[in-house]
Amino acid sequence: MRMISRMSENVDMPHLHDTVGTRSLMLQTFSRCVLRCEEEVDLDELLATRLVSFLMDHHQDIFQIPTYLQAAVQDYIESLKTSQKECFGEDLSAVFPTYCYCKRITTREFDEQKVYTSQAAVAELLESIIKDRKLSLKDKKKKLKQFQKEYPQIYQRRFPSTESEAMLFDDKPTIKQPMLVLQKPKFCSLRH
Numbered sequence: 001m002r003m004i005s006r007m008s009e010n011v012d013m014p015h016l017h018d019t020v021g022t023r024s025l026m027l028q029t030f031s032r033c034v035l036r037c038e039e040e041v042d043l044d045e046l047l048a049t050r051l052v053s054f055l056m057d058h059h060q061d062i063f064q065i066p067t068y069l070q071a072a073v074q075d076y077i078e079s080l081k082t083s084q085k086e087c088f089g090e091d092l093s094a095v096f097p098t099y100c101y102c103k104r105i106t107t108r109e110f111d112e113q114k115v116y117t118s119q120a121a122v123a124e125l126l127e128s129i130i131k132d133r134k135l136s137l138k139d140k141k142k143k144l145k146q147f148q149k150e151y152p153q154i155y156q157r158r159f160p161s162t163e164s165e166a167m168l169f170d171d172k173p174t175i176k177q178p179m180l181v182l183q184k185p186k187f188c189s190l191r192h
Contacts, residue, residue, distance in 0.1 A: 002061040004030050008056065027052055122152050130168065137169065 007013065008023040017025050031052040055062065105113075129135070129143050135163040148155040159165040 001034075001055050001063070004052075005056045005059055027056070119154060122151055124159065126151075126154060126158055141169070 004026045008026045010022075013022065016022055020028070027049050031045075031048045032043070034052050035043065035048045096118065126147055129140065129147065132140070135143070144155075157166075
């Protein structure tokens with residue numbers, strides 16, 4: 001309703017239609033959105049337009065929360081807090097949520113956090129490459145070499161020595177199974 005009202009009252013906005021005024025266009029367009037009937041024939045167009053027009057004109061008064069209700073709710077919440085204080089002592093975090101807002105940090109702190117979080121994400125990427133069981137040994141070595149080239153400090157932190165890197169691969173020779181086992185066929189003579 002606020003949007004419809006603001007659009008219809010805005011004198012700086014260009015005309016949306018050549019023959020129909022902006023207010024009438026808004027009423028025609030949004031009256032079916034505000035008032036909807038199951039059957040199209042049950043909706044009285046004139047009554048719907050008048051009701052939406054009334055809502056547009058008085059939307060601030062209609063949708064405003066009465067001050068007596070705000071005060072009553074606030075008093076009720078305060079009484080709950082005081083009664084909970086008596087039961088639980090000073091620890092109200094279990095009953096009422098505590099709200100935290102962002103605090104302003106300096107540019108230096110922001111830069112430190114930026115570097116730390118990005119390095120942590122890259123280190124997590126390295127761990128995912130190491131633990132990926134779907135990668136073949138050749139692909140894993142290739143990705144790790146590429147990673148070492150791009151991020152040498154993070155790679156050095158994870159693998160401080162060549163022994164720690166070698167432990168990852170355990171260069172055991174693998175015995176390949178023969179791909180095709182040929183057995184000599186036994187030929188039978190046709191004469192027999």
